[in-house]
Amino acid sequence: MRKVAIVDDEPDITTVLKRGLEQNGFSVDAFNDPQVALNSFQPDHYDLMIIDIRMPKLNGFDLYREVRKKDANVKVCFLTAFEIYYEEFRKMFPTIDVKAFVRKPVSIAALVKQINTTIESP
Numbered sequence: 001m002r003k004v005a006i007v008d009d010e011p012d013i014t015t016v017l018k019r020g021l022e023q024n025g026f027s028v029d030a031f032n033d034p035q036v037a038l039n040s041f042q043p044d045h046y047d048l049m050i051i052d053i054r055m056p057k058l059n060g061f062d063l064y065r066e067v068r069k070k071d072a073n074v075k076v077c078f079l080t081a082f083e084i085y086y087e088e089f090r091k092m093f094p095t096i097d098v099k100a101f102v103r104k105p106v107s108i109a110a111l112v113k114q115i116n117t118t119i120e121s122p
Contacts, residue, residue, distance in 0.1 A: 002119060003045060006030045007037040007063060008052035008079060013104070017050070020108035026115070034058040043071035047119050050102070050111075053080045075118050077102055 004026050008014050014030035021028045029046075031037035034055050049067065053060035064076055077100035100118040102111060 001025060001027045002047045002115070003027045004029075004115065005037065005041075005046045005049045006079075007034050007049065007055070007060070008032065009034070009055040010052075013052075013079075017108075017111065021112065021115075024108065024112045026112075034060070034063045038063060038066050041067055041070055044073075046074055048075040048077060048115055050077050050079050050115075053078050054082070075121075076100070077114060077118050079104060079106075 002025075004021060006014050006017050006021075006028060008017075008030075009032055011032050014032055018028045018030040029040075031040070034051075035058055038058065051060040051063055055063075058066075060078055060080075064078075067074060067076070079102050081104040100114055102114055106114075
């Protein structure tokens with residue numbers, strides 16, 4: 001069973017995504033506080049983390065950097081309510097090795113497809 005962590009400061013989002021992913025066979029931990037997610041993070045525990053970009057206290061990019069210090073291999077998918085243009089993102093954050101971005105709102109079917117594609121990519 002694939003293990004996924006969802007980090008989003010909106011409880012309604014994490015609840016819906018957690019329930020939908022669990023119905024599709026994933027084991028899911030949901031966090032509404034990025035600092036709690038970081039403090040709870042264990043290397044080699046998750047196959048993928050879904051991280052909201054805009055959160056108070058610790059934004060998604062900073063959380064990603066801190067998680068990578070603990071586990072250089074964890075796959076990450078950024079979740080955002082805002083349009084992100086990949087090339088602009090690469091210019092701003094050239095060292096972040098993330099190829100997966102999901103725009104809210106997202107269907108569970110589309111999210112499951114993105115998760116599987118991201119986990120299976122080299």
